[in-house]
Amino acid sequence: MKQVPEEYYQIMEQLQAVDFxxxxxxxxxxxxxxxxxxxxxxxxxxxxxxxxxxMFESQFGPLQQFGNSYSGYPWNWKDAPWPWQV
Incomplete structure (x- = not known):
């Protein structure tokens, strides 16, 4: 799995807090x-x-599949790590 920057975790934590x-x-x-x-x-x-x-998706790629998030080019849904892997 590739290394992700600290900002990945910071933005993900913000998203999780808002979801809560x-x-x-x-x-x-x-x-x-x-x-x-x-x-x-x-x-x-x-x-x-x-x-x-x-903000998250513009930097790190899609969060959700099935039309809930846009894909970059090339298709970037396959790029790890996925949100549930970190």
Missing amino acids: VLVELTLYLDTHPDDLEAINQFNHYVKERKHIKK
Whole structure:
């Protein structure tokens, strides 16, 4: 497996933290669907996640398959390490 820079891990950690917040807010909103502040927080973190994902993928390649991430040329989905390998 090729060596990845420290920034790879830093951005991945940011993405994981935002994902955690989104999961927790989703669970909360399932039982409190009228909480406007929580909905605003959720939407804020969705936007933040998109930004972090775009930043990660522009530097290190796709995070998800099946049309959820673009591929560079040549096809770079095969390039390791994949996010779940680190």
